Amino acid sequence: MRNSSFNNVPESIVGRLASYHRCLKNAASNGQTVIKSSDISKLCGIKATVVRKDLTHFGEFGIKGKGYNITTLSSNIEEIMGLNTEKRVILIGAGNLGTALLKYPGFSGANFKFLAAFDIREEIIGTSINSVPILHIDKLGAFLKSNEVQIAILTVPSQEAETIASQLHNCSIKGILNFTSAILKSDDGKFYIRNIDLSKELEVISFCMKKCLKNKEEK
Amino acid sequence: MRNSSFNNVPESIVGRLASYHRCLKNAASNGQTVIKSSDISKLCGIKATVVRKDLTHFGEFGIKGKGYNITTLSSNIEEIMGLNTEKRVILIGAGNLGTALLKYPGFSGANFKFLAAFDIREEIIGTSINSVPILHIDKLGAFLKSNEVQIAILTVPSQEAETIASQLHNCSIKGILNFTSAILKSDDGKFYIRNIDLSKELEVISFCMKKCLKNKEEK
DNA sequence: TAGATTGTTAATCGATTAACAATC
DNA sequence: TAGATTGTTAATCGATTAACAATC
Structure with missing residues (x-):
């Protein structure tokens, strides 16, 4: 991860991260392992370019030509958002x-x-x-x-x-x-x-x- | 009122109008009759220039040098937002x-x-x-x-x-x-x-x- | 290699801010 | 008239979009 502090993240991005997170959880529970930004786009109602740009704000999580590994991306978002701490x-x-x-x-x-x-x-x-x-x-x-x-x-x-x-x-x-x-x-x-x-x-x-x-x- | 259709009002403005409206109601119940944009600013936590700019989007409701008549502004916002219809x-x-x-x-x-x-x-x-x-x-x-x-x-x-x-x-x-x-x-x-x-x-x-x-x- | 999809760069768009002219 | 506050204009800032180079 590029940066572990993320001090100046606009709230608009944080709100969308939460949407991506839910979407990834759903996809995972359907047995999917990889997801494209265009899929996230459809599921969340957020444009694919916005999805990609939001994610690059925190690091490079994707595999060019393939998409995103759901487990990896999901746990990265959890760490970014602090969802893994009580x-x-x-x-x-x-x-x-x-x-x-x-x-x-x-x-x-x-x-x-x-x-x-x-x-x-x-x-x-x-x-x-x-x-x-x-x-x-x-x-x-x-x-x-x-x-x-x-x-x-x-x-x-x-x-x-x-x-x-x-x-x-x-x-x-x-x-x-x-x-x-x-x-x-x-x-x-x-x-x-x-x-x-x-x-x-x-x-x-x-x-x-x-x-x-x-x-x-x-x- | 300048325009009665208001088709392209950004949601950010609409959300703030709702805040102004509550603030006006509170001020009115305290017996106040006139309010300045700087007062609304303090009460709503929104900058005075934003308050004024938002309002001019719908018309000119203020009196220069004085402020806004609370009753007038309040009923204008109610009409704009459709709060007066069931x-x-x-x-x-x-x-x-x-x-x-x-x-x-x-x-x-x-x-x-x-x-x-x-x-x-x-x-x-x-x-x-x-x-x-x-x-x-x-x-x-x-x-x-x-x-x-x-x-x-x-x-x-x-x-x-x-x-x-x-x-x-x-x-x-x-x-x-x-x-x-x-x-x-x-x-x-x-x-x-x-x-x-x-x-x-x-x-x-x-x-x-x-x-x-x-x-x-x-x- | 060819195809696909990411991540980046530059351009556009819109919202916020600051300064000030208008006017009560 | 002087003081105060609005409404407007121009400048700044940030977010979104589009195009494409990088690369799996």
Whole structure:
């Protein structure tokens, strides 16, 4: 691999790498051993030149005239993306969305290990969801002191997001997956914050639909 | 408004419009009536020049030397994005994520009206979640024939996505919000498909975290 | 060797930034 | 009028595309 730090990789490339990775896993489970950029292109809906250019960003993984060895490419992508190291995760806010995420099968593929979930509702404290214990939010600070946690997932009401996020400083947490519509800023650059705003997605589809309907009428 | 069709608006702008909209709503609820691009910038984490440029894409909404009238700008964005028209929606797959979405408060802001949810598990057929009735998936075709539905939300297992999507042709549906990791393609351009892949988000945060940790070590 | 497919280079395209003129 | 902030223009930057040389 050309370079093991990859500090300036645009997020657009990272997102596509994840797509390639899934596509390779699928191809492998079908017994395929080699794949061409044009195949990846069809399966992922991304142009073959983009696929090749993205990959060369990290090294030369292909065999000219043949394509890519699926096992090799797959494990390279896993190393690039850090999918082969376990990440210890807590979830804050075990409501509907939080529960759905605790039960979400996709987390295992990213090597996420849930240590605990936090909530305020007394009736669920002490229970567990998908083997993840639910603790009272009051225990958060102490928990973070005695456990090395890398990622926090925020599924609390939006108006609580800021307060909760402020409690995540000065501990081992390096990434926040923010599902609230509050825009959290990592003022000091200590965190990587990824905002996933479902309401925004809804508004975007609302606009794009409008456009589609209009195009239709014009025809 | 300069132009009422807006056919070639990049998705990046649309996503930001949604952020501006939320920010305006918040400012309005604080009793503010006018807002400057630099304020929007701070609240949304988007540069003021970008804010202004995005808005001029659709018209001139500001008052030089003053800023933007919140009510006017807000309703203009609502019109641009189609937030002021009701969209009839069905949800397919009332599992954990589906249930969370049916209970998600953000849908009302986008003027989404859920007509029904579909599933295969007999034990929940006939019940309802948040007043939305759960019907058997066998009833989907008939339902679409007798109801005008604009959007389908897919929260079925990924391997079912393709099959379900194929049942959505030849009806009124124009938009699909795909929460499965299957990559659905709108081969004929009849649909607008928005893929929201949570696993991908996890892998992206996994990479970005790795980068953050490394930067930290280097310091 | 011939065929195929990668990886690279150069050209195009679009988005972001910076500077400033217009104007409330 | 002076001060402030928008909207526009031009410059920069980065991402995508297309063509093709390298090579398995």
